[in-house]
Amino acid sequence: MNVKELYWLDELSKEHNDVVGKKCANLGELVKLGLRVPYGFALSVAAYETFMEQTGLKDTVVQIVEKETKAGLDVDKEIDKMIALSANIRETIERCDMPPGLARQISDYYAELQRKVGITDVPCAVRSSGAVSMPGQMETYLNVRGESEIIRHVKRVWASAFTTRAIVFRIHNNMPISWAPIGIAVIMMIEAKSAGVILTVLPSAGDLERAIVEGNFGLGESVVSGEITPDSFIVNKKDMCVESRSIGEKTKMVVYGESGTTVEDVPVELRKTSCLEDHEILEIVRIAKDAENHFGNPQDMEWVVDKRFVFPENIFWVQARGAKYTKQDAGKNEDYVIDLMLQLFRK
């Protein structure tokens, strides 16, 4: 595979897992399905490596660590010193200038993104996208606006690969200190009217003929975490009609704050109103059905309705995975019914 440093999401698919990390590869896979995902681009693991090489940070990092270990640092016990070491490395990385080639590419992609979305200095989320599970916290930064801020936060995500735990892990496993298969997703921030999940199966009944949509105002976290009673709609997938609806009393919602998400009160007058219009519900089901057909099994997907765009362009997808549900063994069920019928004749 010919590896680039930056990619548009629609250039990616699950084969790019090692190239750009899981999060980016998954988003690319959604785009390939024809799902509208929040617009954005990815920085590959190769971009990280170029950055570390061209800035000389690859060696610098090794030197910083070796200096301390040679001075007799016990990486497992001297926690305070390790924290200082980690902070030192992260600061060094964040202070370093982005190499001009990379900086130009990032600014080109960001400019194109602003054009695509139609918003100057469009606020973005800059998220880490690991290719493998790595110990330690990888950072996510929200509401990042403007080219220089984007570049600054890209560096901060890279720097976040040097938590104390990550450093200790690499030392114990004899891995290069600078080894970090880390990609980055730079994705436009959603201004969520409402968000939630859809399952293209009723999970406990194993009913494959119906889908369930659950949602709340604001971001989807409140629905996924189960803290509030969301609105819930059951849709017949064949007839495409909303068969039942329950409007939850939605007291809280999750919104983006300055540096992450915060919980806010839902305005009283909205609490008992539906967070979705019927045409939005049906559009969500329609798209999820396509995804189900593509994958050949029921899907569990996360959607967001963005208030800045017009229906149906306002529905964005942030996650799709196979749904977990109680399988109805159709054949077994049928055999059992037949068995019951036979019992009837045996009386």
Place this chain on the structure above:
Amino acid sequence: MKVYDCVPGLEFDESVDFDVSPVWFQDATHSVPPWTPMFGWFWVNFCRHGMQYGAEKLSLPTVKGWDWRFKDGGGYLALLIVQDPEERRAREERFKVAIKPFIEDFSGMWKGFVDEMVGKYDKLKINLDTATNIELLENFEETINVCRRMWEIHMYMMYGVYTAFVLFEQMTKQLLGFDDSGPQFHKLMSGFDNKSFQVDKGLFDLARKAEEMGLKDLFLSTEAANMKTALLQSPKGQEYLKTFDDFMEKEAGWRLERMAEINVPTWLEDPTPAFAVIKMAIEKGMSYNLDEDRKKHEAERLATEKELLEKIAPEQRSWFKTIMKLAQDSAWFSEEHNHYLDLYAHAMVRRSAMGVGTRFAKEGAIDARDDILFLIPDEVRRAGINPGMFNLRSVVNRRKADWEQWCKQGNAPAYMKEGFTFEDAMKGLVESMDPIALKVVVGSMPVARPELKADLFGVCGSPGTVEGTVKVVWTEAELSKIVKGDIMVAPTTSPSWTPVFSILGGVIVDRGASLSHAAIVGREYGIPVVMNTFEGTKVLKDGMRIRLDANMGAIYILDK
């Protein structure tokens, strides 16, 4: 010339038929009053064929369908019970495979059969007036084939889906503690549309249209029989007639007053009954509220389903739902099949027979068109190509005299071998586990509850309680005496009677079971129905005030 049997080979013969079965039940639902020979020939031959075909296709383990005999215009039936346990087991194995399509896609099967039959009916609709004698005879022969095929589909589908109904009733009894006489059971079976109801709706729409077009006064002042002539007098009336005729041609024209007889005209031949319904709808201010009612019943059904499912263990829900769905299918099927099968096919039999009758009369084989009803297919064949060469009057006259006698004397409810009791007979019936016998023809026996001090007991067909005035109805013509809120008392009800249900307070029928016409229609209209009172038409008289408690199956006479 010797007059042959009406149904050669299947005339009841005491000396041999008690060896086949010690009891022969009268089919009181269909053969009272007695059949004409021509119709008896069709019914006894092909209903019999269809039941055995259906039972065999499905390989029902306990019953091979019914045997039928013709006696004095009455249809008599005996169940063909499988006695040998070994044979039952072998049939069970085949049943396992045969029943599968019903579980997988019942409505898909039904749609295929409807298409097949409607295609066959359409091919029969040649111009009988211009057809040659040979073409007429061919049309008649083909009609025989179509009628036979109708019965095959009829009984195959009915046996399959009613098996699920009986099973579902057992399940509700075991798991939830109520059977098909319970109000909750009926709620589960309500809120479904079907073709018969759509035709009713069309008639109500025509009533509304008449009012909109300013024809209300004309309808109110004209007898139904003269309506067509009256409408032809004005341009507005002619315009209305166009819509009416179109509806008859496409939707309602093959309705017959008696589902199981061909001696009355179809609505297409004589639209008087249709005009009578429209006139009644205008006169009595009937409004077609079935759509609204259905929505209400549907919501109630869904709520009941939900409530009951919660009482059932989660691991049992899946198959319970499968059986419930099929049982619910049987509810709408039992009403809709009348439209596409019995009524339509018999209207086609009448059409073809009348075509032959007209030609026979014209060429001199018989005196009048309707004399054809006293011949049987063998005799139609005898004179078919050259009606002018044969005189069939002696056959007609003898049979007509017999028929008039049958109508006067009436038929026995059963023929039993000496020493055999009614209880023995019922035992055999239950043992057969024949779902059609259990749920349509026989039904549950009423349980008298002395503590209620009621005057008459029956079985709940549709839940509810009501007070009202009795109107005893034997024929369609008597429907006009019903006013809003009346309680109709009848031997049984017929599909062409449905429109009147919209103004009834309640229904009481002498005979019926949970899948009988009165029960199904009563549930959809949301009115109480009590069935199997056996003597309701004898005990209750026109004008009596009564209270009907369908939930308890009890009837109280208020003005004793």
